[in-house]
Amino acid sequence: MIEAWAVRIPKRQGEERRQELIRDGFIAGNLRPQADGDDLLIPVTGSPPGTERALFKQMQTAPPLPRHEQVGGIAIMQENDPRGAERILAARPSTHTVLYAEGAVEGEFRTKTFSVLAGTPTTRTCYLEYGYRFTIDLGSAYFSSRLSTERQRIRSMMNDGEAVCDMFCGVGPFPITLANRAGWILACDKNPHAIHLLIENLATNRTGNVLPMLGDAARLGEIFGERFDRVLMNLPLIAHQFLRTAAILTRPGGTIHLYALQEREGEYEDEIRSIIPDSTITERFLRSYSAGRWHAVYDIRRDL
Numbered sequence: 225m226i227e228a229w230a231v232r233i234p235k236r237q238g239e240e241r242r243q244e245l246i247r248d249g250f251i252a253g254n255l256r257p258q259a260d261g262d263d264l265l266i267p268v269t270g271s272p273p274g275t276e277r278a279l280f281k282q283m284q285t286a287p288p289l290p291r292h293e294q295v296g297g298i299a300i301m302q303e304n305d306p307r308g309a310e311r312i313l314a315a316r317p318s319t320h321t322v323l324y325a326e327g328a329v330e331g332e333f334r335t336k337t338f339s340v341l342a343g344t345p346t347t348r349t350c351y352l353e354y355g356y357r358f359t360i361d362l363g364s365a366y367f368s369s370r371l372s373t374e375r376q377r378i379r380s381m382m383n384d385g386e387a388v389c390d391m392f393c394g395v396g397p398f399p400i401t402l403a404n405r406a407g408w409i410l411a412c413d414k415n416p417h418a419i420h421l422l423i424e425n426l427a428t429n430r431t432g433n434v435l436p437m438l439g440d441a442a443r444l445g446e447i448f449g450e451r452f453d454r455v456l457m458n459l460p461l462i463a464h465q466f467l468r469t470a471a472i473l474t475r476p477g478g479t480i481h482l483y484a485l486q487e488r489e490g491e492y493e494d495e496i497r498s499i500i501p502d503s504t505i506t507e508r509f510l511r512s513y514s515a516g517r518w519h520a521v522y523d524i525r526r527d528l
């Protein structure tokens with residue numbers, strides 16, 4: 225209990241008088257008003273005339289929510305904390321599920337294993353990005369909102385009518401963001417669940433110029449040849465292994481965007497130069513990934 229100055233008022237005038245005190249800036253907001261018989265003791269700051277001393281309980285301020293990442297209606301926690309999960313669920317009316325990520329992204333399809341901590345048992349949700357609506361399923365196909373600004377950067381670089389190839393498209397965030405600037409987009413992924421969701425997302429966003437393709441990006445060069453103005457390579461750990469294919473797909477004057485995780489500036493520059501010698505390379509820092517490691521993008525413009 226804390227002793228403080230108090231204004232005594234009859235209970236039936238309580239709310240009206242409390243509002244006046246709030247308006248005049250007298251209320252001690254960290255203390256809880258107390259009943260005393262038919263009166264209410266309202267804690268105040270300072271000692272305005274007519275005040276008296278009284279004991280008050282401190283207001284409970286809600287502790288901050290546990291750390292989590294929000295993707296659409298799903299909150300993802302890095303700790304297995306069911307009570308924290310219930311608090312997130314209660315505090316966020318638009319959250320339907322709280323998941324615990326049991327590890328990092330893994331495997332060829334770059335997915336994580338999740339367990340459900342609270343709410344509806346699903347890994348599927350709807351995510352809105354710059355007005356585009358995506359159905360995602362975190363358990364079966366990769367999705368991250370962290371490149372949303374990067375998608376806008378690519379969009380702003382484009383000339384209208386470009387032919388674009390997304391070699392590792394996932395559920396389609398790049399193709400759908402770029403579609404209405406592009407002539408057409410080839411969107412390839414090896415994960416059938418990703419292509420299934422891509423097709424759903426194309427329909428939701430009424431995108432009619434994206435060709436979904438279930439397959440291995442390594443085969444695209446021999447199928448399509450040199451016809452794209454822009455090629456996207458967002459498979460950070462091993463995208464560089466597909467650079468020869470990307471070079472075959474990109475027409476002179478076109479641009480390849482190679483996403484990489486790296487530990488030193490220019491880590492992939494020599495490899496890029498050895499595969500695409502006649503090119504202009506610009507490297508950009510995107511975001512920190514872990515201690516000493518960051519996500520970078522190389523914009524590689526093939527010379528004319």
Ligand SMILES: C[S@@+](CC[C@H](N)C(=O)[O-])C[C@H]1O[C@@H](n2cnc3c(N)ncnc32)[C@H](O)[C@@H]1O
Nearest residue numbers: 332333366392393394413414415440441458459
């Ligand atoms: C890091 S995710 C990026 C997905 C998407 N571009 C995005 O930004 O959300 C990489 C994707 O590459 C796909 N993938 C992995 N190996 C592949 C390959 N050889 N050919 C085509 N897709 C592949 C995975 O299934 C995954 O969806």
